[in-house]
Amino acid sequence: MKITKDLYQGSLALLTDFYQLTMAYAYWKSGKAEQEAVFNLFFRKHPFQGGFTLAAGLDYVIDYCKNFKFGKEDIHYLSEMKDKDGERLFDPGFLDYLSNMKFTCDIDAVEEGTVVFPNAPMIRVKGPLIQCQLLETPLLNIFNFQTLIATKAARINLAAKGEPVLEFGLRRAQGIDGALAASRASYIGGCTSTSNVMAGKLFGIPVSGTHAHSWIMSFETELEAFEAYADAFPDQCIFLVDTYDTLNGVKNAIKVGEALRSRGKEMVGIRIDSGDLAYYSNKAREMLDEAGFPDAKIVASNDLDEHIITSLKGQEASINVWGVGTKLVTAFDQPALGAVYKLSAIRIENGTYVPKIKISQQSLKINVPGFHNVKRYYSKGMAVADMIYLEDQEINPKGIVIIDPIDSTRRKRIMPYFYQEEILLKPIFREGKQVYTSPDLSTIRNRAASQLESLDKTHKRMVNPHLYPVGLEENLHHLRTELVLKAQKLDQKDEK
């Protein structure tokens, strides 16, 4: 196993579920491989019982699609696969087809850092059925995780109310790629920095950190350890004060802070990593203020998340920097987003697209059919509603009614005249050619911040957030209802 070199042999084409390949083979065999189809990627419920979700992962998706190609080793591996009789599973003609396959899809997607809501597509893929199908698993893999972590980070940063949140997750993250992607998504969600140096190198995220208990324990005394650290980094001293006795640790930090000051340097602060963080931060604040260090920061860490941060704020803890690891990068209380990827239309011989629906007992699970997009309406910079609409249908400019996809009695009238609007799915690829370039990560992070600003605070609260209106435009609602009724009739016929 070579994890440091060539693990992926330059190709991620096999990073997919086996059933995508068996379907791909069957599509090819039945002559349907190149039939045009439309798929949408969306989720049904916000994570963390929240009122918003923050999209992330598009730059990975772009890279994945740009490099979408079955390499020699991939084809070799597939050619060796056997069925239960020991015969080759895949016809050489199919493997030939795969090795010559070029990515030719149209992709539209929400930009990274966009606030998104249930049932509205985050990605729309249109292209040959076989390609759309093969993209399902990797697109979900990328978007589900990064969107989840960006959302968690946004929640934690909202709880910190603008105070810096340092991401410390690498040691507890879900493996190597999980850690890197989590650092990137955390930065998009508002974190100030990462402790993961490789994420710093690869993505340009600011890197920062303090020091560990082991540093203190390697010396005879805590004071000596602080002094030695101050010698090495006179401008960046954040002393971890809780190795032995937290308040005594604060005293030692003050001593070394005074020595630094006599050399014209200023201690940055202290870190507390255990015990009652409200009690110790308040005590430490009093001691630091009294000793003439009112600007010294107090960093807190230890299994923090948005709920503990909110509680500590409620207790008026004197913490001004938050170090957050495990619960952020593992999305501890909800480890998966659950976005899905569903076929919504297919092109038939006469060139028209037939909208498709999947019936379910739960109306929540009935997809939105057709070739649609999402429009967000803003009033004075604040988001008021999202409308899912059919791209090829005229929308009544005088007044629109959007209808909740789960409960059709919930409706909202929109006067587009009064609002600014933004089409959320932007063209990313056209016939396989990239037509969109991802902005740099700090621009994405700024977009996330301004998107969150545009969302009323009632949707951002942690407990029982207010539901943001997302609805189907009338024509789309009627189409969906018609298709559901038709499908149910078909069902009844089958039963007879």
Ligand SMILES: Nc1ncnc2c1ncn2[C@@H]1O[C@H](COP(=O)(O)OP(=O)(O)OP(=O)(O)O)[C@@H](O)[C@H]1O
């Ligand atoms: N004042 C507080 N209010 C609410 N939660 C707090 C407060 N102080 C600390 N916490 C949280 O309570 C939990 C304490 O966990 P735990 O008892 O395992 O830590 P500890 O024993 O203090 O530290 P360690 O085990 O690292 O020495 C942590 O998640 C911490 O963030």
Ligand SMILES: O=P(O)(O)OC[C@H]1O[C@H](OP(=O)(O)OP(=O)(O)O)[C@H](O)[C@@H]1O
């Ligand atoms: O708590 P997190 O949010 O994951 O933040 C990162 C943690 O990692 C470090 O210690 P580690 O947990 O390795 O050891 P400790 O618990 O004994 O301090 C650090 O001191 C934090 O406590």
Ligand SMILES: O=C(O)c1cccnc1
């Ligand atoms: O720099 C730190 O303080 C740090 C880094 C990783 C994990 N815990 C703390």
Ligand SMILES: [Mg+2]
């Ligand atoms: Mg810990």
